[in-house]
Amino acid sequence: METRKVQLSGGTTYTVSLPKQWAEEHGVEAGSILHVDPNEDGTLLVSSTHKADDELVATVPVESRSLDELVRTVEALYLVGYDRICLRDPTGNMAGVAHEFTRRTSLSGLEVLEATETKIVFHNLIEARNVSIRKNTIRLNLIVLSMYRDAIDAVVDGDESLARSVIDRDDEADKMFAMISRHFRRSLSNLQEVQQLGFTRDELFEYYYVARQLERVGDHAEKIARLVTRHAPDLSPELVDTIGGMADRSRAVFERSTETVLSNAPLETAYQALDDRTKLVADLEAIDRDLYEHDSAGNAYLAGLLLDSIKRTAEYGANIAEMGIQRERRTCSATE
Incomplete structure (x- = not known):
C-alpha cells in the first residue's frame, strides 16, 4: 500500500x-x-x-467433458460472477444439450440466449441493482424453516408425501443461496457491485454467512425427508415423541438465532439461543448413548441419523446467533 x-x-x-x-x-x-x-x-x-457496464464473459470448450462436468462448470462460472457463458463444440454435438441443461440446473437469472449444434450461450439477466440481498436471505430463511418443520412432521406422522414435498423444495433453497453467493463473490472484486447492492462489504458478508447456514439447515431437512421416503421409520411412539420434542427445541434455537440478524431482535435473544443450543446438544448426546445401549441396532442407527440432523440444525442456528453478536459489536464500535 x-x-x-x-x-x-x-x-x-x-x-x-x-x-x-x-x-x-x-x-x-x-x-x-x-x-x-x-x-x-x-x-x-x-x-x-x-467497468460497471462490462460483462464478464467465459468460453468453455466442450471437448470430451461429460454433461455432469459441463453442468458443474456452468454453475461454478455463475457463482463466481460471470454474466455470459458460452459452451463451444466444433464437432456439432450440442443438439439437445440445451434442453438437458435447463432440466438439470436452475439458477436465478441464467437463461439460454442461443443454442445451436456448435454452441450454447447462457446469459444472466438479473442485475445487482435489482437484487435485494436482505429480502432474499429472509425468503431463504422462510423456505428452510418450512422445510425443517415439515420434515419433522413427516417423521412424526409417517407422511411420505409431505417428505417428498420437502425434497422438492430443496432445489428452491439451493437456487436462492446460489444467487446470494454469486453477488457476494462479485462484491469482493467489484466496488460497483457493492454500490448497486446497497450494502457494505461487512454487511454483505454477514448476509452471505447467514445464508450459508440456512442452506445447510435446508440440506438436513432434505436428509430427514429422504430417510422417511427410503426407510419408512418404524420407531416406537415414545421415541417418535422424543425426536419431535428435540426437533422443536432445535427449531426454537434456529428461529431465535435468525431473529437476531434478520429481525433485529435484542442481543439477549442471541445469547439465549446459544445457551439453549448447549443444553440441547447435551440432551441429544445422552439420548443417543441410551439408544445404542438399549434399542435394536437398526432403530438406534436410524434414530441416530435423525438426532444428528436435529443437532446440526441447532449448531447452524447457533452460528447465526454468533454472527448476530458480532454484527452488534461491529455496529456499536462504529458509532462509539
Missing part, C-alpha cells in the same frame, strides 16, 4: 497524485478521463475504464 498527500489546488479543489506504475500499466496519461465512484463505506474507486 502506498500513501499520498492530499493537496489543495486553486483554493477550491483537493488533488492527490496517482502512482506512476499504475498509470503506465493502465494507459493513463495527462488528459485521460478517469471514473471516480464514492462508496458509503468511505472507499473511493478510481478506474481507468468504467
Whole structure:
C-alpha cells in the first residue's frame, strides 16, 4: 500500500497524485478521463475504464467433458460472477444439450440466449441493482424453516408425501443461496457491485454467512425427508415423541438465532439461543448413548441419523446467533 498527500489546488479543489506504475500499466496519461465512484463505506474507486457496464464473459470448450462436468462448470462460472457463458463444440454435438441443461440446473437469472449444434450461450439477466440481498436471505430463511418443520412432521406422522414435498423444495433453497453467493463473490472484486447492492462489504458478508447456514439447515431437512421416503421409520411412539420434542427445541434455537440478524431482535435473544443450543446438544448426546445401549441396532442407527440432523440444525442456528453478536459489536464500535 502506498500513501499520498492530499493537496489543495486553486483554493477550491483537493488533488492527490496517482502512482506512476499504475498509470503506465493502465494507459493513463495527462488528459485521460478517469471514473471516480464514492462508496458509503468511505472507499473511493478510481478506474481507468468504467467497468460497471462490462460483462464478464467465459468460453468453455466442450471437448470430451461429460454433461455432469459441463453442468458443474456452468454453475461454478455463475457463482463466481460471470454474466455470459458460452459452451463451444466444433464437432456439432450440442443438439439437445440445451434442453438437458435447463432440466438439470436452475439458477436465478441464467437463461439460454442461443443454442445451436456448435454452441450454447447462457446469459444472466438479473442485475445487482435489482437484487435485494436482505429480502432474499429472509425468503431463504422462510423456505428452510418450512422445510425443517415439515420434515419433522413427516417423521412424526409417517407422511411420505409431505417428505417428498420437502425434497422438492430443496432445489428452491439451493437456487436462492446460489444467487446470494454469486453477488457476494462479485462484491469482493467489484466496488460497483457493492454500490448497486446497497450494502457494505461487512454487511454483505454477514448476509452471505447467514445464508450459508440456512442452506445447510435446508440440506438436513432434505436428509430427514429422504430417510422417511427410503426407510419408512418404524420407531416406537415414545421415541417418535422424543425426536419431535428435540426437533422443536432445535427449531426454537434456529428461529431465535435468525431473529437476531434478520429481525433485529435484542442481543439477549442471541445469547439465549446459544445457551439453549448447549443444553440441547447435551440432551441429544445422552439420548443417543441410551439408544445404542438399549434399542435394536437398526432403530438406534436410524434414530441416530435423525438426532444428528436435529443437532446440526441447532449448531447452524447457533452460528447465526454468533454472527448476530458480532454484527452488534461491529455496529456499536462504529458509532462509539
